Amino acid sequence: MVEVEKRFVTSAREEILQRIRRATYDVPKEERPEDVPVECGYRKKDDAPREEMIEHFAENVTEYEATVRRVSEAGLKEAITQTCQERDIRRLVVPPGVPEGWLPDSVEALRDDTGTLLTNQELDESDGVLTGCALGIAQTGTIVLDAGEGQGRRALTLLPDYHLCVVREEQIVGLVPQAFAWLADAVKREGRAVTFISGPSATSDIELDRVEGVHGPRTLEVIIAG
Amino acid sequence: MQFSFNTSAQPTLKKPPGAGPPLQVWSQYISYHCAVRTALFITCINDTLFPETGRATVELLERLGIGVDFPLEQTCCGQMHFNTGYQREAIPLVRRFVEVFKEYEAIVSPSGSCAGMVREVYPMAAELANDKRLAAEVEEVTPKVFELAEFLVKKLGVTDVGAYYPHWVTYHPTCHSLRMLEVGDAPLKLLRAVRGIDFVELPEAEQCCGFGGTFAVKNADTSIAMLSDKLGHILETEAEVCTAGDNSCLMHIGGGLRRQRVGVRTVHLAQILASTEERRKL
Amino acid sequence: MTIEAPDAFSKGRTPTFEESARESLANAQLRRNIGKATQAIRTRRAQAVEELPDWEELRQAGYDLKTRVMRHLDEYLLQLEESVHKAGGHVHWVRDATEANRIIADIAKNHEAKEVVKVKSIATDEIKLNEFLEEEGIKAVETDLAEFIIQLAGEISSHILVPAIHKNRAEIRELFIKKLGAEDLSDEPSDLTNAARLYLREKFLQAKVGISGANFAVAETGTVCVVESEGNGRMCTTLPPVLVMLMGIEKIIPTWQDFEVFMQLLPRSSTAERMNPYTSFWTGVSEGDGPKEFHLVLMDNGRTEILADDIGRQTLNCIRCSACLNVCPVYERTGGHAYNSVYPGPIGAILTPQLVGIGRPGTDSLPYASSLCGACYDVCPVKINIPEVLIHLRGRVVRHRQDGGGLKGKLDPENVAMRTMARTFSDRRLYEAAQKAARISQWPLARSGAIHRLPGKLAGWTEARDLKPIPEQTFREWWKSRNGS
Numbered sequence: 003m004v005e006v007e008k009r010f011v012t013s014a015r016e017e018i019l020q021r022i023r024r025a026t027y028d029v030p031k032e033e034r035p036e037d038v039p040v041e042c043g044y045r046k047k048d049d050a051p052r053e054e055m056i057e058h059f060a061e062n063v064t065e066y067e068a069t070v071r072r073v074s075e076a077g078l079k080e081a082i083t084q085t086c087q088e089r090d091i092r093r094l095v096v097p098p099g100v101p102e103g104w105l106p107d108s109v110e111a112l113r114d115d116t117g118t119l120l121t122n123q124e125l126d127e128s129d130g131v132l133t134g135c136a137l138g139i140a141q142t143g144t145i146v147l148d149a150g151e152g153q154g155r156r157a158l159t160l161l162p163d164y165h166l167c168v169v170r171e172e173q174i175v176g177l178v179p180q181a182f183a184w185l186a187d188a189v190k191r192e193g194r195a196v197t198f199i200s201g202p203s204a205t206s207d208i209e210l211d212r213v214e215g216v217h218g219p220r221t222l223e224v225i226i227a228g
Numbered sequence: 229m230q231f232s233f234n235t236s237a238q239p240t241l242k243k244p245p246g247a248g249p250p251l252q253v254w255s256q257y258i259s260y261h262c263a264v265r266t267a268l269f270i271t272c273i274n275d276t277l278f279p280e281t282g283r284a285t286v287e288l289l290e291r292l293g294i295g296v297d298f299p300l301e302q303t304c305c306g307q308m309h310f311n312t313g314y315q316r317e318a319i320p321l322v323r324r325f326v327e328v329f330k331e332y333e334a335i336v337s338p339s340g341s342c343a344g345m346v347r348e349v350y351p352m353a354a355e356l357a358n359d360k361r362l363a364a365e366v367e368e369v370t371p372k373v374f375e376l377a378e379f380l381v382k383k384l385g386v387t388d389v390g391a392y393y394p395h396w397v398t399y400h401p402t403c404h405s406l407r408m409l410e411v412g413d414a415p416l417k418l419l420r421a422v423r424g425i426d427f428v429e430l431p432e433a434e435q436c437c438g439f440g441g442t443f444a445v446k447n448a449d450t451s452i453a454m455l456s457d458k459l460g461h462i463l464e465t466e467a468e469v470c471t472a473g474d475n476s477c478l479m480h481i482g483g484g485l486r487r488q489r490v491g492v493r494t495v496h497l498a499q500i501l502a503s504t505e506e507r508r509k510l
Numbered sequence: 511m512t513i514e515a516p517d518a519f520s521k522g523r524t525p526t527f528e529e530s531a532r533e534s535l536a537n538a539q540l541r542r543n544i545g546k547a548t549q550a551i552r553t554r555r556a557q558a559v560e561e562l563p564d565w566e567e568l569r570q571a572g573y574d575l576k577t578r579v580m581r582h583l584d585e586y587l588l589q590l591e592e593s594v595h596k597a598g599g600h601v602h603w604v605r606d607a608t609e610a611n612r613i614i615a616d617i618a619k620n621h622e623a624k625e626v627v628k629v630k631s632i633a634t635d636e637i638k639l640n641e642f643l644e645e646e647g648i649k650a651v652e653t654d655l656a657e658f659i660i661q662l663a664g665e666i667s668s669h670i671l672v673p674a675i676h677k678n679r680a681e682i683r684e685l686f687i688k689k690l691g692a693e694d695l696s697d698e699p700s701d702l703t704n705a706a707r708l709y710l711r712e713k714f715l716q717a718k719v720g721i722s723g724a725n726f727a728v729a730e731t732g733t734v735c736v737v738e739s740e741g742n743g744r745m746c747t748t749l750p751p752v753l754v755m756l757m758g759i760e761k762i763i764p765t766w767q768d769f770e771v772f773m774q775l776l777p778r779s780s781t782a783e784r785m786n787p788y789t790s791f792w793t794g795v796s797e798g799d800g801p802k803e804f805h806l807v808l809m810d811n812g813r814t815e816i817l818a819d820d821i822g823r824q825t826l827n828c829i830r831c832s833a834c835l836n837v838c839p840v841y842e843r844t845g846g847h848a849y850n851s852v853y854p855g856p857i858g859a860i861l862t863p864q865l866v867g868i869g870r871p872g873t874d875s876l877p878y879a880s881s882l883c884g885a886c887y888d889v890c891p892v893k894i895n896i897p898e899v900l901i902h903l904r905g906r907v908v909r910h911r912q913d914g915g916g917l918k919g920k921l922d923p924e925n926v927a928m929r930t931m932a933r934t935f936s937d938r939r940l941y942e943a944a945q946k947a948a949r950i951s952q953w954p955l956a957r958s959g960a961i962h963r964l965p966g967k968l969a970g971w972t973e974a975r976d977l978k979p980i981p982e983q984t985f986r987e988w989w990k991s992r993n994g995s
C-alpha cells in the first residue's frame with residue numbers, strides 16, 4: 003500500500019487507542035482482562051450415551067429438512083451409489099482425501115487436486131459434491147467442515163447444487179462447547195477455515211416463509227457411517 | 229380455607245390444623261405483626277385520584293391483623309420525573325422518600341411501578357446524585373419495599389385473604405410487577421382464592437398496555453395503538469372487570485374502556501381482595 | 511438506484527419518532543406484516559430458548575465476556591491486529607465514516623473493481639458505504655435476499671434481521687418483474703428466491719471484491735466470523751479474490767473457545783434456530799482456499815463515546831440478534847422506519863442517539879420511544895439493561911436541553927411544568943394544596959363523570975381515553991378524618 007495512506011491510518015490507530023483509554027478511565031490501572039470475572043456455569047459436555055447422541059444428531063439434521071441415513075462402514079459405498087442414482091448425479095466433485103472406496107462406479111469424479119484445481123465454472127456446472135467432515139454436533143444438528151482430509155477448500159461445498167456429506171459416528175460430539183474445543187488446534191495451529199453447516203441454506207426473508215436453498219447447495223444429504 | 233406458608237417469610241407460624249375460622253388464624257399474624265412497623269406507601273396517583281384503593285389496602289391489611297401506618301409526609305416517589313429525564317429534579321424526592329420511610333421495617337405499596345421505581349431505580353438515582361450517604365440509605369430502604377400482592381404472598385405467605393367477589397374478572401399483569409419486581413403468579417394466587425369469583429385468563433396478558441408514564445402523552449399515537457390491542461384482548465375474555473396491581477395502567481386501560489362505552493370496569497386488585505361478603509351486605 | 515430517506519446517519523435533520531410513528535401506525539398493511547412476523551418469531555424464539563436448561567448461565571457468560579472486552583478494549587484490539595497480521599491479513603483503523611468509506615473505496619479501486627458484492631452489514635449502512643462507492647463509480651450489489659429486495663426497491667431496511675419484513679410477496683413479485691426483467695414469475699417465495707439465486711450467482715462468480723461485516727472477531731487467533739442463512743455470506747467471503755471486512759471495534763471476543771457461548775446465544779435469539787444454516791470462520795488468508803487478500807477495517811465512528819459512558823457502555827455488548835425488536839410492543843406497532851435509523855427497535859433507541867451524540871431533536875426523541883415495559887431486557891442474550899439505558903439517556907437529553915438550551919431550554923413548557931411539580935412534591939403543604947387546587951380547577955373539564963378532553967400538550971391523553979376526575983376526598987384526607995387528626 004502507498005506510504006501516504008499508511009501514515010494516515012497509523013494516526014487513526016493511535017487516536018482510537020487513546021480514546022479508548024480515556025473512555026475506560028474507571029478501570030483500575032492494575033486490572034488485567036482476566037481479572038474481570040466470567041461465570042461459566044453453562045454445560046460444557048454432554049454425558050448422554052453415545053447411541054443417544056448419534057440419534058439426536060440424526061434427528062436434528064432431519065429437522066433442517068436434510069435427508070439423513072445411517073449405514074455401516076461396509077455399506078457406505080452402496081449407500082452413496084444409491085443416493086447418487088436417486089438424485090441422478092453423474093459428475094461428482096471429490097476433494098482430496100475422500101477414500102477411493104466411497105466412490106460409486108457410475109459417476110465421473112471431478113477431482114480437485116492441488117496441482118489442478120477445478121475452476122468455479124466447473125464447480126458450478128457439476129452435479130454435486132461428496133465430502134467427509136470434521137465433526138457433527140448433536141445438540142444442533144450441525145456439520146462442521148475444517149478444510150481437512152476429505153473436505154477440501156470452501157468453494158467445493160458452496161458452488162455445486164448438491165452436497166452429500168459422510169459423518170462417521172465417532173465424529174459426533176454432544177454440545178457446542180465440545181465442538182469448539184475440538185476445533186481449536188486446526189484454527190490456532192494451522193489457521194484453517196471452519197464452516198458450520200446446519201441444513202441446506204435457507205431464507206425466511208419473504209413473509210417469514212421458509213424457503214430451502216438460496217445460494218449454496220440447495221440439497222444436503224447426510225450419511226452417518228458406523 | 230388454605231394457607232400456604234412461605235419458608236422465607238419471617239414469622240415461624242405453624243400451618244394451622246385443618247381449616248379454622250379465619251380470625252383465629254389471623255390472630256397469629258397479629259401477634260407477630262404488631263411488632264413489625266409497616267408503612268403504607270400510597271403513591272401520589274392513588275392518594276389523589278384513587279383513594280378507594282388506599283382505603284381498601286388499609287382495610288385488607290388490618291383484616292389480616294397488620295396495623296399500618298401512613299406517614300403523612302410522603303408525597304411522590306419521583307418516578308415520572310426520573311423516567312422522563314428530569315432526574316436532577318427527582319433526587320430531592322428520592323431523599324424525601326428515604327427520610328420518610330427509613331424507620332419502617334416493611335413498606336407496602338399498591339403500585340407495582342412505584343415500588344419498582346424505589347427498588348430498582350433508586351440506586352441509579354443515588355449514583356447520579358453522587359452521594360454516598362444517600363446510596364447507603366437507599367440500599368438500606370429498598371429491600372423493605374413491597375408491592376401489595378408480593379407482600380401478601382411472598383412475605384406473609386398468605387394466598388386466601390378471605391375475600392368474596394362474585395364477578396367475572398380478568399387480570400392484566402403490569403410490566404413493572406411482572407418484569408421489574410418479578411412478583412410472578414402472586415396476584416393470580418390471590419385472585420384464584422377469592423370466593424365467588426369467575427376468573428378468566430387474559431390472552432397475550434404479558435404484552436404492555438401502552439401506558440408507560442409520560443409515554444402515553446409524548447407518544448400518544450403508539451400508546452393508543454398498544455391500548456387498542458389490549459382492550460381487544462380484554463373484551464375477548466367477556467369479563468366484567470379488569471384488574472391489576474397498578475392504578476396508573478388501569479387509568480389508561482379504564483379510560484379507553486370508558487371512551488368505548490363497552491361497560492367493562494377496571495378495579496384495583498386491592499379492592500377485590502378487600503371485598504368480603506359482610507362488606508357487600510352493608 | 512440507491513434512494514435514501516434521510517436517516518440519523520445521513521446529513522440533514524431527521525423527523526422525531528413521534529412524527530414518523532404516526533405515519534407508520536396509519537399503514538395497515540405494514541402493521542399486519544410486522545405484527546404477524548414478530549409474533550411468529552417471538553413464539554419460536556421462546557421455544558428455542560426453552561430447550562436449553564443453561565440459557566441463563568449462557569447469558570451471564572455472554573454479558574461477562576463482553577464486559578471484560580469493553581474494559582480492556584485497547585489491549586484486545588492490539589492483540590487482534592497482531593493475530594490478523596500473523597495470519598496474513600491487513601488491518602486498518604478508521605476513526606469515522608469518512609475514513610472508513612475512503613479506505614474501502616481505495617481497496618476496491620486498487621483492484622479495478624467496478625462492482626463489488628456485499629453481505630448484509632449494518633455497519634456499512636451506518637457509514638452509507640453504498641452511496642459513497644456509487645459516487646466513486648463502484649456499484650455495490652447487496653446479496654442478502656431481503657437487502658437485495660430493498661436495494662431494488664430503493665428503500666431502507668426496517669428490521670435488523672429481516673429487513674424486508676414490511677413487504678409482502680405480491681409486492682416483491684412486481685418488483686422482480688420490473689427490475690430483473692423476470693417473466694412468468696409466480697408470487698411463491700420459492701420462485702422469487704430462485705429468481706434472485708440465478709441473478710446473483712453471476713455476480714458472485716464475477717466479483718473481484720467482496721465486502722462484509724463481522725459478527726465476531728477473536729483477539730487471540732484473529733479469526734473472524736460471519737453468521738448467516740442464505741449462503742450469500744459464504745459466496746462473498748470465499749469467491750472474490752479480495753475480501754474487505756468492516757467491523758465496529760466492539761465486536762471482539764477474547765478467545766476462540768468463547769464462541770461456545772456466543773454461537774449458542776446468537777442463533778436461538780435471532781432466527782430461533784438451534785443453529786443458523788451457515789457460519790463461516792476464517793483466519794487471515796489460507797493458501798489455495800478463499801480470498802488471496804484480506805482487509806479488516808476497525809471502525810470507531812462514535813463507539814468510544816459510548817464506551818466513555820459507564821451506564822451506556824453495555825450498549826456495546828449488542829450482538830445484533832434482533833430479539834429485542836421482536837418482543838418490543840412499540841416496534842411491533844410502528845415498524846422499523848419510525849426510528850429513522852439503520853438501527854431500529856429498542857437497541858436502535860439506545861444505540862443511535864449515542865452514536866450520533868445527544869442534542870439532535872430527531873435522535874433525542876428515540877429514548878422516549880418506549881413504554882419501559884422491559885420485555886427487551888428479558889430476552890437480550892447479552893443482558894443489556896435497555897430500560898436502564900433508555901432512562902439514563904432521557905436524563906442526558908433533558909440535562910443537555912436545560913444546560914445548553916439557553917433561555918429557550920429553560921422556558922420549555924415541559925421543563926417548567928416538571929420543575930414546578932418537583933417543587934410541589936418536595937413540600938407536603940404545597941402538595942396538599944395542589945391536590946385541592948386541582949380538584950377545583952378541573953370542573954370546567956369534567957362532564958358526566960369523566961374528562962373527555964385535556965388542553966395543550968396533554969390532549970394526546972384524551973384522544974382515545976377518558977380521564978377520571980379527581981374525587982372529593984383524597985386518601986390522606988380520609989386517613990386524617992379516620993384517625994381524627
Ligand code: SF4
Pocket residue numbers: 779827828829830831832833834835857886889890891892893894
Ligand atoms: S440489544 Fe440485545 S436483544 Fe437487542 S439486538 Fe442487541 S443483543 Fe439482541
